[in-house]
Amino acid sequence: MNNRDISSKSTRRDCSLYIHIPFCVRKCRYCAFYSIPASVEIQRQYVSAVKRELAMTAYKQSFDTIFLGGGSPTAMTESLLLELAMWAGAKIKSGNEFTIEVNPGQTNAELFKKLKTTGVNRISIGAQSFNDKELEFLGRIHNVADIVRCVEDARKAGFENISIDLIFAIPGQTTTDWKHSLDEAVRLAPPHISAYSLTYEGDTPLVRALAAGQIEIIDEETDAVMYESAMDTLETAGLVQYEISNFAKAGFECRHNLRYWLNKSYIGLGPAAAGCYDGKRTENVADVQRWLEAIDAGRFAYETQQSLSAEDIACETAVLNLRTRFGIEPVAFERQTGYDIQKLFAAPVMRHLNAGLLEWHEGRLRLTRAALPIADKVLCDFAAI
DSSP, rough: OOOOHHHHHSSSSEEEEEEEEEEOOOTTTTSOOOOOOOHHHHHHHHHHHHHHHHHHHHSSSSSSSSEEEEOOGGSSOOHHHHHHHHHTTTTTTTOOOEEEEOOOOOOOHHHHHHHHHHHHOOEEEEESOOOOHHHHTTTSSHHHHHHHHHHHHHHHHHHEEEEEEEEEEOOOOHHHHHHHHHHHHHOOOEEEEEEEEEEOOEEEEEEEEHHSSSOOOHHHHHHHHHHHHHHHHHHTTOOEEEETEEEEEESOOOOOHHHHHHTTOOOEEEETEEETTTTEEEOOOOHHHHHHHHHHHHSSOEEEEEEHHHHHHHHHHHHHHHHHTTTTTTTHHHHHHHHHHHHHTTTHEEEEEETTSEEEEEEEEEGGGGGGHHHHHGGGGGGGO
């Protein structure tokens, strides 16, 4: 599949669905996403409320893609998770991408077989590392053997579209350690791998440990070397980089995430879920009880709600498009936003072209390879007019 195929198929007038499952057994040290341990009764109320939340929206058609994320969806009881997945699976266009995130320490062969019957056809595995000490440091509840078993179980259940998430720049990690994780992930031959630099956000145990001087952050130079290693190793393995942190074999790009990067509509359900639909960007309250109370009262549980101006949409579209390796296609950008990319962002475009951080490639404006490790420093110039 070429880049033009990806973008053209993602510009239809449609909508995607993201369901945030805010449950986990325990928080990982680095995680700033909203999630809590929850009783079976709270989970049952949550599933019922998600269904009612969608019914409150104006969208009544089938979805282009669906993504069950978290938190950890597999922290739910099996029966309630399958109920939610079956309900969601009935709302997607036939054969389209339906992803669920799984924790390798919470899966088994039978669960994958049952998920297959719900319509789920893509598994995203939160592996993070192939080093048990690093997994322990991150606060993960699984080990390396669990990752291998998880991939094998998913394949035996008939899943071909499997993604593995990895984290680099973990305190104490060496470039050799990181290369080992990359090589082990490649050895399992998933058609999709995501590689993210460890981030320090919110009031997390990791941030507190850093502030207390208990750990040292990986320096920028080593971080960049690790990122370059990911690009080289994964490209050599036949996984093409299609976004800053994402690599896939042809045809296995994450369609759901591509919709985000193309700034297309999606509805978010559940506590802390974000959405961009009907000209508004929304984020639900990050609190299960407050969210339940709002839905029970027949109203949305928005913590924030922003009406997007034409300029907002243009800036967001530019930033998101530039995250992808196919970048901004000028005609499509003007059709979507009403703006000429070269006129709207004349100064930053020229500045970064001259600096070798942007390039024209096959008629598209994109980041150069040299810009990828420092992408945020380029993208911030497109975040506002």
